[in-house]
Amino acid sequence: MKKFLIGFMAVLFIAGMVGVTMVYAGAVKAPSGPLVFQNKHGAVTFQHSVHLKAGLQCEKCHHMWKDKTKEPRGCKECHKEKKTNGVPRLYDMAHHSNHSCKGCHKARAKAGKSHGPTKCSGCHKK
Ligand code: HEC
Ligand code: HEC
Ligand code: HEC
Numbered sequence: 439m440k441k442f443l444i445g446f447m448a449v450l451f452i453a454g455m456v457g458v459t460m461v462y463a464g465a466v467k468a469p470s471g472p473l474v475f476q477n478k479h480g481a482v483t484f485q486h487s488v489h490l491k492a493g494l495q496c497e498k499c500h501h502m503w504k505d506k507t508k509e510p511r512g513c514k515e516c517h518k519e520k521k522t523n524g525v526p527r528l529y530d531m532a533h534h535s536n537h538s539c540k541g542c543h544k545a546r547a548k549a550g551k552s553h554g555p556t557k558c559s560g561c562h563k564k
């Protein structure tokens with residue numbers, strides 16, 4: 439009987455932890471409004487809503503997001519104007535590799551999938 443009770447409590451405890459984790463994971467939301475990157479080449483507007491509707495996972499962009507109980511860190515906290523501590527510069531974050539803004543759009547366009555702008559003026563507005 440005692441063993442059964444301990445087992446039962448352990449199951450309850452685990453179920454509780456899973457529940458808490460799920461509530462926390464659900465609590466982290468993407469910003470609802472547009473985010474604007476100001477830069478010399480012309481401001482670039484990014485909208486989470488468009489990208490989430492296209493079915494992209496948070497981790498596709500927030501590639502360093504490990505602790506899901508906390509908000510992911512902004513890209514600009516690590517990616518600076520110049521390469522810093524081995525972190526590629528903002529320019530590379532925006533245009534290089536297929537998880538960058540332009541890189542993903544180009545790769546998806548090539549694969550015949552829905553995609554965002556691939557031309558400079560499609561993203562940069564003066
Ligand atoms: C297509 C790429 C992309 C996807 C997918 C994406 N994000 Fe983001 N997210 C960004 C960019 C870009 C920023 C702006 C970061 C900056 O200004 O440095 C951002 C910013 C944020 C911020 C604000 C962080 C800060 O402190 O500036 C939060 C919170 C966030 N995203 C949560 C999420 C969550 C949760 C998901 C999944 C439901 C998600 N994002 C999906 C690209 C993306
Ligand atoms: C905690 C620091 C950190 C944060 C936050 C971060 N990155 Fe990175 N990023 C790195 C590091 C380190 C690398 C190089 C190693 C790698 O590719 O994983 C990198 C590489 C990249 C690359 C590849 C660039 C190239 O030239 O190959 C892209 C694209 C990128 N990050 C996009 C983003 C985006 C978009 C965000 C925000 C949604 C973001 N990163 C947030 C640290 C970070
Ligand atoms: C992993 C792929 C991926 C990444 C990374 C990505 N996008 Fe997109 N983007 C898309 C897709 C897919 C669409 C088209 C959605 C649709 O039309 O259904 C899109 C659409 C857009 C649009 C057109 C819709 C609008 O909001 O006006 C803009 C602008 C845009 N993206 C900007 C950005 C910027 C800026 C970044 C980087 C901070 C970025 N994207 C990163 C996949 C991506």
Ligand code: HEC
Pocket residue numbers: 475476477478479482519528529532533539540543554555556557558559560561562
């Ligand atoms: C998919 C969207 C997208 C496309 C297409 C795009 N860019 Fe960008 N670009 C960005 C984002 C996002 C940034 C980062 C803004 C920042 O520095 O805060 C950026 C930054 C830059 C910067 C850095 C500006 C500075 O202040 O250091 C230059 C230069 C630039 N882009 C030139 C171009 C050129 C030239 C093209 C076309 C060949 C192009 N971009 C196409 C999204 C895009």
